[in-house]
Amino acid sequence: MDWMDVQAAQDGAAAGVSAEDLLAGLNEPQKSAVIHAEGPLLILAGPGSGKTRVMTHRIAWLVTQAGVRTEEILAITFTNKAAAEMRERVDRLLPNLTGAWISTFHSMCARILRRDIELLAPFTRDFSIYDTSDRNQLIKKIIKDLGYDPKRFRPALVGGWISNEKNRVADQDQPLVIDDGSGMDDEVFSKVRDAYAQRMADQNALDFDDLLLKTLELFDRHPGVRDSYATRFRFVLVDEYQDTNRVQYLLTSHLASGHGNLAVCGDPDQSIYGWRGADIRNILDFEKDFGEPLVVRLEQNYRSTKTILGAASALIANNKQRKVKELWTEGEEGERLVILECGDENEEAREIAAQIRGVEGRGGSFGDCAVFYRMNFMQRALESALRLAGVPYQVVGGLEFYQRREIRDLVAYLRLLVNPKDDQAFLRVVNAPLRGVGQTTVGRLIQWTVDRRLCMRDALRSEEAVALVRGRAKKGLAEFAGVLEALDPMRDGPAGEALAAVLEGIGRERWIAEMDDGDTLVDRDSNVEELLAHAQEYDRLHPDGKLPGFLQDVALVSDTDVYDGTEDAVKLMTLHSAKGLEFPQVFIAGCEEELIPHGRALEEDPVNGIEEERRLFYVGLTRAMKRLFLTHAVTRFFFGDTRWARPSPFLEEIPAEFVEGLERDDPESVLGAYEPEDDGAAALAVGQLVEHEHFGRGRIESLSGSGVNARAEVRFDQHGSKQLLLSYAHLVAV
The missing domain is CATH 1.10.10 (Arc Repressor Mutant, subunit A)
Structure with a gap:
């Protein structure tokens, strides 16, 4: 079947979907986003507002109603899981439709570089x-x-x-x-x-940053390459736009440069990745940067109760860097939030376990429940309490499948087949299984390669390098070289066949038997079988993908991509990992100063830091569908020391009317006796010398605000000017 036949078949499949079908069940703002024709489009999507449905229906609308060919559409998401979900939903709307690029930024860039990176010497298309x-x-x-x-x-x-x-x-x-x-x-x-x-x-290797930067360099140095993609993709859609960094912003601008048909979807209130370079200004300034876009606000929430939405909306209203939205729902009023004070982290964990047991006792399931926390060290007490209570649990974002020793070994062998210069892969498997090649031997070979700007496989082929090795190690290197040479013909073949050849070549049983380090051999063998099945499934779904494509997918997998929500177990995860998920019952542990908000975030960027921490807490609140529990401890073992813990100031920002046990007109705050301490602003003056725990000595240049919002601008001797929130800074007059 030639290209015209394929296109005709696609058009035929698309013709069966009517405009009425695509708009059925959508609310009015959703419809306006779906049917928007040409020009920029900004979709401000509140949590639980159906944004994925809008994005997928927009793709289908462009194909079936606007006459856009599928290969003219580029849709970018932030996780492989989200991309897979979008592809699946589009396929349900338009079966057998192919040609559109639906991927993450990193996958898109890897795909572009596989074709054109040789324009950026010395890199070649088989890069790792x-x-x-x-x-x-x-x-x-x-x-x-x-x-x-x-x-x-x-x-x-x-x-x-x-x-x-x-x-x-x-x-x-x-x-x-x-x-x-x-x-x-x-x-x-x-x-x-x-x-x-x-x-x-x-x-010949790129890290995750390089994938983006090399693509940007390619576009900047070779405008013809950039123009070919900008011409091909007439419609560009970007999801989770609030999480883009500067490089992703520039890439998006390049790709939309030929036509301006850029649709971005996101929520400034859910921008939580500033610590890794995300720039909230990208979405806040979209209207200025891309010239009079259609702005659509998705404010109807289909997830949470009125009570949960009210609490979350009141919290986030304290931020200044945002686009105002008025979230609402046709759902029930729902139960009030529960705030639990516990003696320490162990009592807190036991209380959470007991509450979860109660959920099950009332006919709910363990899988309905999730526990979020700000830092991974909090996981230990929670796991211990859940085990003692007989509650099954699943850690999301822990030691994931592709980080396991046996999986990394096999992937390293495959990487070495595709890219012989991949010294990291070489060093991982040169002695796996054991071949008597120790650190001394490896060190000699590394020095030989560094001196000559060659790779480790070059050393295997060099008589001069091999002459540096003696005894058993020399025999082991010869064995390793023989395995690699026997596998070399598989480098461009199907992933499943290449992996099977690796297992045969290294001696699967011997290799697994040598890994006696805590995990059972049966578990390791099962993991190997799972990887083999995954490779074979990849070959089935991507008959032209071959081994390099499989390795690309494996390299770009993230913690949330392997999340399995079907298991009837409580989900444990950090607040960052919770993004994009939802659960009937949510527990947020450790609602205390230094945790939520995190002390480091406030030290590094006090003003922007407090807003991002509030957004992170907001994300946690809005994952809850039915019930929400917020817990804090009076003392907590934290970084090797037991400390007194003050409740999070964010709890103060939740109106009493939404909290169990408090009434709308109750004069008591949510935290009762835990009123914020005096911020100390009254005792400070402009020009005064002060000492800060981390920044050292400085002089106050200005004071502003009051209460929990009291701020000081201090010019420090060693760290320059800093904006500090006085309720956290604990400045001491000198």
Whole structure:
């Protein structure tokens, strides 16, 4: 069947869907977003307002009613799970319709680079994608090679700084802060950063930031490539636009440059990723940047009760960086929120477990319940209490499938087949299964390759390099080289066949038997079977995808992509992981100062930080469909010390009328005796010298606001000017 036949078949499938079908069941704002023709479109979508339905029906409308060909549509989401859901929904509306690109930013960029990255020498199309773990391992090796201690200069932290600096290339307004007390100065950081960039190029590898930045570089340096995509994609749709960073904003602008048919959907009130570069200004300034768009507000909520919506709306109204929406629902009034005070984190966990047991006793299911928390360390007490109470639970975002040892080993073998320069993959499996190749041998080979700017597989083929190795290690390297050479013909074949060949080549039973480190061998073997099944399923769904495409999918998977909501178990997760999910019964633990809002966020950016923390709490509240429990402890074991804990000021922002046990006109606040302490503003004056726990000595330049909103601008001797909320800053007069 040629292209014209395929197009005709698609048009025939589309013809069976009428305008009435596509608009049935939509409210008026949803309809206006779906049928919008050409020009920019801003969809401000409140939580639970049906935005995914609007996006998918808009795609179907463009194809069936506006005469747009499917290959002219680009839809971008933020997770593979969301992209898969969107594809599935579009397929239900228009069966067998192909051609549209529906993917994440990273998947889209990887796809573009697979075709054109060779314009950016020295990279080639068989590049590897390094995840955060790969990146940190490489940085650790570089820190050691440069003669520094990775315990002092922590690889994960350095990796975060490198990521931040990469994104500064596109946003010079974003300062790079290197301050963790380790003593890493600009000179040391520059050495590590430059060595990292060089090793990545030598290994023909890109990290997650590189996928976006290299695509932006490709568009900037080769306008013809950019124009080819801007011409092809006549309609661009971006979901979760409030979470885009500067690079994603620029990529979107490039792709919409030929026509201006850009539809973005998002909610400034749910922008919670500023710590990783998301810029709320992208959605707040959309009307200014893209010129008189149609603005549609999706304010009808189909998820939560009136009470939960009222509480959440009152909370978020305290933010200034937002687009005002008036959320409403036709649903029931619902039960009031429950705020529980507990003695410590263990009592808190036991109380949550007891409440969940009560849900089950009233005919509900464990799967109806979710527990959110701000930081991962809080998970331990919750797990312990749930186990003791006999409550099944599932941790979302813990040690996920693709992070397991046996899975990472197999994926490394596959990566090495596709990209022989992938030294991170080489180093992972050179001694898996055990071949007697120790750190001394590996160190000699690494030094040989670094001196010659070659890769580790080059060393295997070099008599000079192999001559550096003695005894059992030499035999082990020869065995490893033989396995790789036997597997090389599989590099362009189906993923399932390549994986089966790897398992046969390394000796599956021997390799699994050697992994005696806590997990049962049966579990590891089951995980291997699951990966094999996944590879075979990929081959079935992508007959032309081959092994490189499978590896790309694996590299870009995230914690939430592997979330399984079907298990009848309580879900435990951080507030960030809860984004996009919903549950009948929600518990938010640790509603205390230093946790919600997080102390670090307020230190790094006090004014913007408090607003993002409030947005994060708002996201947590709006996941709840029926009931919402908020818990806080009087004391909590926190960073090696038991501390007194003050209730979160966000609890004060929830009107009493929405809280169980309090009345609309009750003079008591939500927290009763826990009134905010005096912010200390009255004792401070402009020009006064003060001391801050982290920023040191400084002078007050201005004072503003009152109560919990009292602020001071302080110019510190070592850290410059900072805007501080006095209720958190605890300034001491000098």
